Amino acid sequence: MREIPVDVLIIGAGAAGMGAALGAAREGVQKVIIIEREDRTGGILNQCIHNGFGLHYFREELTGPEYAERIKSLLKDYENVEFKGDQFVKAIDYKNRTVIVVSREGIVLYRPKTLVVTTGARERPMGGILLPGTRPAGIFTAGVAQRWINLENRKPGNRALVIGSGDIGLIMARRLTLEGIKVEAVVEKMPYPGGLERNIRQCLKDYDIPLYLSHTVVEVRGKDRVEEVVIAELDNNFRPIAGTEKVFKVDTLVLSVGLIPQTNLFKDFLRTDPWTKGIVCTSSGRTSMNWIFAAGNCTVIYDLVDWVTEEGEKAGKYAAFYVKNGQEAAKFPLEKGQNVGILFPNYYEEGTNLNIYLRVKKPMDRGIIRIKQRNNLLYNKVHASLMPSEMVNVKIPEPKIGVGDITVEVVEA
Amino acid sequence: MREEKLVCVMCPVGCRLTVRISYNHGSGNGEAVVEGYRCNRGIAYAQQEILDPQRILPTSVLVEDGEMELVSVKTNKPVPRRMIFEIMEIVKKTKVKAPVRTGDVIIPNILNTGADVIATRSVNKKV
Numbered sequence: 036m037r038e039i040p041v042d043v044l045i046i047g048a049g050a051a052g053m054g055a056a057l058g059a060a061r062e063g064v065q066k067v068i069i070i071e072r073e074d075r076t077g078g079i080l081n082q083c084i085h086n087g088f089g090l091h092y093f094r095e096e097l098t099g100p101e102y103a104e105r106i107k108s109l110l111k112d113y114e115n116v117e118f119k120g121d122q123f124v125k126a127i128d129y130k131n132r133t134v135i136v137v138s139r140e141g142i143v144l145y146r147p148k149t150l151v152v153t154t155g156a157r158e159r160p161m162g163g164i165l166l167p168g169t170r171p172a173g174i175f176t177a178g179v180a181q182r183w184i185n186l187e188n189r190k191p192g193n194r195a196l197v198i199g200s201g202d203i204g205l206i207m208a209r210r211l212t213l214e215g216i217k218v219e220a221v222v223e224k225m226p227y228p229g230g231l232e233r234n235i236r237q238c239l240k241d242y243d244i245p246l247y248l249s250h251t252v253v254e255v256r257g258k259d260r261v262e263e264v265v266i267a268e269l270d271n272n273f274r275p276i277a278g279t280e281k282v283f284k285v286d287t288l289v290l291s292v293g294l295i296p297q298t299n300l301f302k303d304f305l306r307t308d309p310w311t312k313g314i315v316c317t318s319s320g321r322t323s324m325n326w327i328f329a330a331g332n333c334t335v336i337y338d339l340v341d342w343v344t345e346e347g348e349k350a351g352k353y354a355a356f357y358v359k360n361g362q363e364a365a366k367f368p369l370e371k372g373q374n375v376g377i378l379f380p381n382y383y384e385e386g387t388n389l390n391i392y393l394r395v396k397k398p399m400d401r402g403i404i405r406i407k408q409r410n411n412l413l414y415n416k417v418h419a420s421l422m423p424s425e426m427v428n429v430k431i432p433e434p435k436i437g438v439g440d441i442t443v444e445v446v447e448a
Numbered sequence: 449m450r451e452e453k454l455v456c457v458m459c460p461v462g463c464r465l466t467v468r469i470s471y472n473h474g475s476g477n478g479e480a481v482v483e484g485y486r487c488n489r490g491i492a493y494a495q496q497e498i499l500d501p502q503r504i505l506p507t508s509v510l511v512e513d514g515e516m517e518l519v520s521v522k523t524n525k526p527v528p529r530r531m532i533f534e535i536m537e538i539v540k541k542t543k544v545k546a547p548v549r550t551g552d553v554i555i556p557n558i559l560n561t562g563a564d565v566i567a568t569r570s571v572n573k574k575v
Contacts, residue, residue: 081569084506084507084508084520084522084568085506086504086506086522090459096504097568098506098520098522098568099520100520100550100568100569101550101568101569104550104569104570184508185508185518185520186516186517186518187517188508188510188517188518213507213532213536231462232455232462233455233457233462236454236455237457237503241501241503241529419464420464
């Protein structure tokens with residue numbers, strides 16, 4: 036078996052992995068290798084042909100493929116970075132710090148000084164939401180429908196119902212409509228939409244697609260192909276209310292019911308968050324093993340790809356620091372206070388800036404985000420229109436931060 | 449008088465705008481008063497959004513002899529929302545020959561909107 040020593044080995048060449056390569060390359064380590072399952076860089080961006088990416092990172096509105104091409108071009112000046120496509124990671128031996136990768140070249144054993152995990156997320160599948168009824172053809176996750184339409188030139192069906200009003204569901208409702216597939220409705224179990232306000236407007240209102248809040252699918256009917264989908268209204272305990280059923284004659288059901296961080300290769304030896312399922316990280320992107328870093332949707336599900344690249348860059352940079360001096364700094368946990376649903380990172384690592392991402396538990400017209408370290412108030416600001424669907428990013432510069440546990444809470448104002 | 453709530457999309461801040469539209473039937477003029485903006489782009493956006501909304505249209509075009517069957521495209525400027533389906537009809541009938549480079553103009557000045565349909569990815573020739 037061929038052995039390849041490398042300073043920084045990155046798994047996944049999506050928005051986070053490309054950012055990580057950039058972060059590591061800039062620090063001047065000798066060798067950075069990115070390995071990727073697909074034949075090209077960009078990851079999921081390649082099939083996200085809609086616009087709305089890059090406003091933070093490139094200060095310009097781009098489509099997914101354009102964003103992917105931009106980061107790729109930022110990397111081409113660095114001779115210490117090598118991209119390898121069509122690669123499959125077979126196993127990681129965390130004790131000996133080796134990674135076994137299979138590809139057309141054969142089997143290669145990498146000996147990385149540091150590893151950066153940027154494996155993204157998977158879609159929650161149909162089994163994940165216990166969909167009642169038969170199991171005919173015509174049920175797709177949004178990402179699969181997107182891949183068919185945008186990359187493979189295949190039409191998933193003629194009349195569709197979309198479950199889940201997250202951004203992917205909304206964007207797919209528009210995309211299906213533009214391609215001549217009639218979207219009957221988008222169905223959301225929560226009493227509020229899961230996606231960004233602008234997507235509600237530009238994907239649903241623009242095309243008169245009804246949005247049923249507090250509704251869910253109670254039955255899928257059809258033998259070989261989906262024929263009908265029945266939805267019903269939900270009460271406050273998320274139980275269907277009898278008599279509120281509506282029947283849609285559709286041949287296609289598109290599921291957009293959430294993303295789950297992809298951690299299969301690592302969950303035996305890296306700590307994951309029981310709530311988000313993401314890899315537990317410090318504010319430098321370091322995981323529970325000091326030589327392994329992680330960034331992007333495998334750590335927490337982000338709203339913006341720009342944030343994913345930024346976090347990737349940071350993880351790459353600190354991975355490079357670790358190659359150069361091998362140090363690990365002290366770390367302090369971040370604790371969720373009231374009204375905080377999702378909080379990332381899990382720890383503050385001394386010597387870094389603290390870039391916090393959070394989601395509130397419930398919608399609030401006004402809320403005060405308060406971040407405290409012992410008795411020291413690090414951040415205390417009123418935020419308007421807080422929604423669980425809209426992730427909030429708060430940046431606290433390193434000089435403000437001392438020692439001790441950090442608590443993040445949102446007080447309704 | 450009619451009131452509409454909008455979220456400004458000119459930048460990621462996403463200001464919540466309220467537009468009050470009043471009609472002066474005597475003169476035939478209307479007025480759209482915008483509230484909730486944090487910069488002037490918000491006023492311009494809300495007035496445009498109420499009177500004649502504009503959208504960037506991202507979609508795809510068939511490719512001949514390409515390593516992929518489709519090339520993703522977009523209008524390089526926002527086009528009137530009311531014309532989107534008309535534009536899609538033309539886009540669906542369009543075919544290009546590989547290779548295509550990002551930024552290549554696929555359809556110039558589509559339906560006289562002043563916007564070009566441009567490629568948003570590169571597609572190499574099939575080998």
